[in-house]
Amino acid sequence: xxxxxxxHLISEKMKLVRTEQSFSQDKMCExxxxxxxxxxxxxxxxxxxxxxxxxxxxxxxxxSQLLMSSIGDDPxxxxxxxxxxxxxxxxxxxxxxxxxxxxxxxxxDFRLQQNLISxxxxxxxxxxxxxxSSFNKEESVSRLIELxxxxxxxxxxxxxxx
Numbered sequence: 001x002x003x004x005x006x007x008h009l010i011s012e013k014m015k016l017v018r019t020e021q022s023f024s025q026d027k028m029c030e031x032x033x034x035x036x037x038x039x040x041x042x043x044x045x046x047x048x049x050x051x052x053x054x055x056x057x058x059x060x061x062x063x064s065q066l067l068m069s070s071i072g073d074d075p076x077x078x079x080x081x082x083x084x085x086x087x088x089x090x091x092x093x094x095x096x097x098x099x100x101x102x103x104x105x106x107x108x109d110f111r112l113q114q115n116l117i118s119x120x121x122x123x124x125x126x127x128x129x130x131x132x133s134s135f136n137k138e139e140s141v142s143r144l145i146e147l148x149x150x151x152x153x154x155x156x157x158x159x160x161x162x
Contacts, residue, residue, distance in 0.1 A: 010049060010054045011045070021064065058079050059075075093129055094129070097128075121133065121135070
């Protein structure tokens with residue numbers, strides 16, 4: 001999913017999330033730091049939110065069930081993925097992909113998953129920590145092989161202690 005497509009998706013969901021959270025338009029404007037005129041234009045789909053507003057919206061409403069089900073992943077992680085475009089995200093704990101993820105491949109203690117909604121890929125370890133995220137399948141498979149080889153190398157005593 002490209003940035004413009006994501007902006008469009010989030011812009012379409014803003015009114016629904018505002019309603020889900022039981023916020024008035026005035027309260028939502030205050031939270032997001034935008035004018036009421038801008039919010040009304042977005043909600044009536046006459047315009048789309050800008051990237052800064054989308055990022056703030058995802059950060060502030062990352063626990064929204066509607067937002068998570070629209071994206072299929074943590075909204076902040078998804079913003080980070082789109083912003084970085086290199087798949088480099090910090091290693092962090094996930095829920096393991098029981099709902100929105102399809103298992104694609106296994107290598108040692110690592111597994112490649114694909115999101116059923118956005119179709120992006122991620123690699124998790126045996127403890128459900130994220131090691132990689134990308135929209136590119138070939139890049140993700142390559143990273144999975146690298147992680148498996150590194151794991152094998154370290155398991156043979158080739159790793160180092162810090």
